[in-house]
Amino acid sequence: MKQYDDLEKALLPLLVTLEDRQCRDLEARIHRAAAGVRRLEADNMHLLRERASIHALLKKTSEDLIHRYQTIFENSGTGMLIIEADGTISLVNSIFEQISGYSREEVEHRTSVFSFIIPADRDRISSYHAARRQGGSGIPAQYETRFIRKDGRVIDADVYVQLFPGTLQSIASVIDMTERRRAEISLKNAHAKLTMLSNLSRHDILNQLTVLSGYLELSRNLVSEPRFLEFIRKETDVTNTITEMISFTKDYQEIGINSPVWQGLEDSIAHAVNNIRPGEVVITIDAEPVEIFADLLLERVFYNLMENALKYGGTLSKIRFSFERSGSNGIIVCEDDGAGIPAGEKENIFQRKFFRHTGLGLFLSREILAITGITITETGTLGAGARFEMVVPEGGWRERSRPGAASSRE
Known part of the structure; x- marks a missing residue:
């Protein structure tokens, strides 16, 4: 603000050429103008400091958000990758490295996502990729496919894909389901065998109970003594109870087999x-x-x-x-x-x-x-x-x- 003070000093000598009343009036105006300029400069400095403070806060917030999202991306618990419009993978996390067997350097900006998909699924996944960027409807965000690892091993994978809003980039998460699929198949096979054994055993037991019921009925017709008839009645009741219990095992076996x-x-x-x-x-x-x-x-x-x-x-x-x-x-x-x-x-x-x-x-x-x-x-x-x-x-x-x-x- 020194330039305004110098201007004020330069104008003051001119006042001596004016009448006293004019001089005082002009002097007051000069002082008010100089004060106004100084206030304006002070306000501008305050605004500049506030702007610098806001810029620093935004920068810190942006850095915090970037760090937070990087942490989420890296530690999501699933293989994460960012896919460009042409299918090129531009970023992966460490879990994707474990799933695929490739390092980041081998994948990022070098490899197409479709190269990981088994040939039988490539057309399907490629059509999803294209339709998603064309705004198509009915495109599954989650689907199953099979991935080819670096060592040639094929794994079962669950994939979830979404576009970044306002871009043609997508973010995908990949979960290796191979061991779970194997366990499900093993469990299904074991269940099938147990069911077959149970059905055969139940069938044989019910056949024998039918035979037993027939003999009890014959026995009832051959005896007349009340004490023996009571024994046969109780034996028949037990036989019927066993039959009901065996039939119950069939009903109980079917609970939960199919999804609700x-x-x-x-x-x-x-x-x-x-x-x-x-x-x-x-x-x-x-x-x-x-x-x-x-x-x-x-x-x-x-x-x-x-x-x-x-x-x-x-x-x-x-x-x-x-x-x-x-x-x-x-x-x-x-x-x-x-x-x-x-x-x-x-x-x-x-x-x-x-x-x-x-x-x-x-x-x-x-x-x-x-x-x-x-x-x-x-x-x-x-x-x-x-x-x-x-x-x-x-x-x-x-x-x-x-x-x-x-x-x-x-």
Whole structure:
């Protein structure tokens, strides 16, 4: 600001040529102008300092973000790579080096991502790559393929790819699934063998039980003494119990074999009703048009509940199914007007033991429902009937988009 002070000093001598009043007026104006210039310069200096401070903060923030993203990229737990529009790999992390067997220097800006893909998958992956940059729809962000390592070994890989917004670059993560795939195949083969052995054993045991039942029936016709007839009756009961238990192992074996699916509630109940003989008992379905995400054996649950009511409900006349809402949960209700369940046995009936020989079916039902987080409890009143409530958690039920349509199998 020295130049403004010098200007002020240069103008002051001229004041002596003016009248006193003019001189004082001009002098005041000169001083005000000089002061204003000094204030403006001070403000400019303050703005410059603030700008420098903001620039330093932005620089530090940018450096911190770059360091943070570099850390995430390097330590994501998966093989990471950045792919250019022409398929060239411009950056990889250390895990990708482990998966591929190549060093960064051998890959970055030197190798196309398609060279890692087995020939049978290259066209498919290349089409994804091109369509993603053309804004196509229906392009999978996640897919499976097989990678060729530097040593020639082929590995199974899960890949997830997304474009960087506003660019033609994409970032991909690669997970080596080879060992998991092998374990899955081994487990599947072992399960198949165990299932075959179980089926053969069960078939043979049931055949022998059929023979045993036949001999017991013949024995009953050959004796008349009450004591021996009672023995034969008890032996027949044991044989029937063993038969039921062997049949139960087949049902239990099938739980969880297939992935859960969305199933129309009303359809599932109706199919179960069609497979049972209710006699004079009236069965009604007052369920809303909703779908339940559950194991494929859901229908068996409804069958077991009806069978249990018909066998042990006493003089019941009706069984009713309905669907209720409780907050975000859904509740499937099966109730009857039979004998009901004693308060002390409400939990025992679901255990793997007998409450009047009903335990296995209800135990199986609870296991089927539990696969997708559905709980079942008995809340009825003794003497007024049984009431089974199956609570379906949020996300496990939904309204049907097309009422009356067939169950979806997504």
